[in-house]
Amino acid sequence: MITRFAPSPTGLLHLGHAYSLARGVAAVAGGGELRLRIDDLDTTRCRPEFVAALEEDLDWLGVSFAGPVLVESQRAAVYEEALERLRGAGLLYPCFCTRKDIEAALAAPHGAAGGRYPGTCRDLPDEPERRATQPHSWRLDHEKALARVGALPSWQDHDGSVHLSTRADLDDAILARKDAPAAYHLACVLDDAAQGVTLVTRSADLAGATPIQRLLQQLLELPEPAYLHHPIVVGADGRRLAKRDRAPTLQQLRADGVEGPALLAALMDERLPLGYRLVDPT
Numbered sequence: 001m002i003t004r005f006a007p008s009p010t011g012l013l014h015l016g017h018a019y020s021l022a023r024g025v026a027a028v029a030g031g032g033e034l035r036l037r038i039d040d041l042d043t044t045r046c047r048p049e050f051v052a053a054l055e056e057d058l059d060w061l062g063v064s065f066a067g068p069v070l071v072e073s074q075r076a077a078v079y080e081e082a083l084e085r086l087r088g089a090g091l092l093y094p095c096f097c098t099r100k101d102i103e104a105a106l107a108a109p110h111g112a113a114g115g116r117y118p119g120t121c122r123d124l125p126d127e128p129e130r131r132a133t134q135p136h137s138w139r140l141d142h143e144k145a146l147a148r149v150g151a152l153p154s155w156q157d158h159d160g161s162v163h164l165s166t167r168a169d170l171d172d173a174i175l176a177r178k179d180a181p182a183a184y185h186l187a188c189v190l191d192d193a194a195q196g197v198t199l200v201t202r203s204a205d206l207a208g209a210t211p212i213q214r215l216l217q218q219l220l221e222l223p224e225p226a227y228l229h230h231p232i233v234v235g236a237d238g239r240r241l242a243k244r245d246r247a248p249t250l251q252q253l254r255a256d257g258v259e260g261p262a263l264l265a266a267l268m269d270e271r272l273p274l275g276y277r278l279v280d281p282t
Helices: 015-027 048-061 078-090 101-108 128-133 142-149 184-194 204-219 252-254 261-267
Strands: 002-005 033-039 092-097 137-140 154-156 162-164 174-176 199-203 226-230 233-236 277-279
Touching: 002 015, 002 199, 015 048, 015 226, 015 233, 015 252, 015 261, 048 142, 048 204, 048 252, 048 261, 078 137, 078 162, 078 184, 137 204, 137 226, 142 162, 142 204, 154 204, 174 184, 184 204, 252 261, 252 277
Parallel strands: 002 033, 199 226
Antiparallel strands: 092 137, 137 174, 154 162, 233 277
16 A cells, blocks of 8 residues: 655644544554655745754655656756647637636626636637736636546545546646646646556545546546545634644644654544644535
8 A cells, every 4th residue: 555645735733633643654554655745835824944843854754765856847857848749639628717707707696606717718618829928827628527437427536436426526727827837636637647646635624526537547547546535624713724823833833742652642643732632514
């Protein structure tokens, strides 16, 4: 079994990251490998000092990883090759919408249900001149993608149970952003395949990403891993721990005298420090 830990160096790691890491460590404890990936495609927020800080945190926790570290910012050519393959199959379209454009379309009387992308750019004629001069992202036409694979995607949990997605689970997801060579969905499936991941371990709030990622794995003929979506850590106020909310960091816990290996062992047993608890948002 091979799983991975894929932090984004956009801030300091906190207890929620440590819990997710502990679930990965526990998953391979009976014989397997844990691999490290640095999700640094967000060039506006990722910083070298946060990479150095997470390396210190991982050393403090006493975690060792198998194989080389995969750094997403070094894989632009891999992502572009996959994008070109999907473009060549007629499955992508350029999207020129801003966040404000999409919010306005969704707020309209007949806006798309459930906050889904309303398809504003889906049927526009391809204009290479516009693409050459105007920032745009690339979206997957999920209806054409479904027609190509012939069935709704399904996936298997770590316990062997099988899930079948519905059309409501899918959307025209962004696969490459205006300012990055790939977006989360595309980078995730390509990097999992590159690292030989057989079990995707991540928090339950990312479970909604699984249907579109399984669809991409089918389109790109990538291996199918199993999935373990674990509960999230919340504080005394019931809010999920987040960097933007200045959640207590591992760096702070270390300064307070907490022993890293002891903390990791406790989290593997789902024993959280006082004031924290686990919630399954699914």
